[in-house]
Amino acid sequence: MSAIDNARQLGLAIQQDEVYLRFQEASKASDTDSELQSKIGEFNTMRMELSSELHKDESERDAEKMVSLENDIKAVYDEIMAMPNMIAYNEAKAALDDLINSINFVISVSVNGGDPLNCPDHAPSGCGGSCSTCGGCG
Numbered sequence: 001m002s003a004i005d006n007a008r009q010l011g012l013a014i015q016q017d018e019v020y021l022r023f024q025e026a027s028k029a030s031d032t033d034s035e036l037q038s039k040i041g042e043f044n045t046m047r048m049e050l051s052s053e054l055h056k057d058e059s060e061r062d063a064e065k066m067v068s069l070e071n072d073i074k075a076v077y078d079e080i081m082a083m084p085n086m087i088a089y090n091e092a093k094a095a096l097d098d099l100i101n102s103i104n105f106v107i108s109v110s111v112n113g114g115d116p117l118n119c120p121d122h123a124p125s126g127c128g129g130s131c132s133t134c135g136g137c138g
Contacts, residue, residue: 010103019092019099026092030085039083043076098122 050069105123110116
């Protein structure tokens with residue numbers, strides 16, 4: 001079996017992993033949450049308004065409007081981040097990112113000549129991913 005074939009098998013294993021499945025569920029829940037999507041739309045509209053204001057000549061900018069928009073954007077952002085489906089999405093995304101980082105670390109150790117069966121699941125603290133200057137993984 002070639003390395004590409006093994007990578008395809010790894011891809012299938014990732015798609016069957018509990019972490020991936022939880023992320024997919026959280027993503028779908030956030031995508032179908034009409035209240036959350038409405039807030040995200042409101043947030044994006046305000047960001048476009050602020051961007052439009054920032055692209056005006058300095059003499060044409062409305063400083064009060066900009067401050068108000070910045071405050072409103074922050075308030076809506078905070079509301080979005082506090083919504084249950086967004087919290088679940090962010091937690092699931094962080095767990096998936098952690099899984100992918102662990103997989104990338106094992107691959108990196110392997111490519112640099114390390115033992116993939118005996119290396120840690122995560123990069124040791126302060127690890128930059130290059131094994132050429134480190135003896136910490138074995």
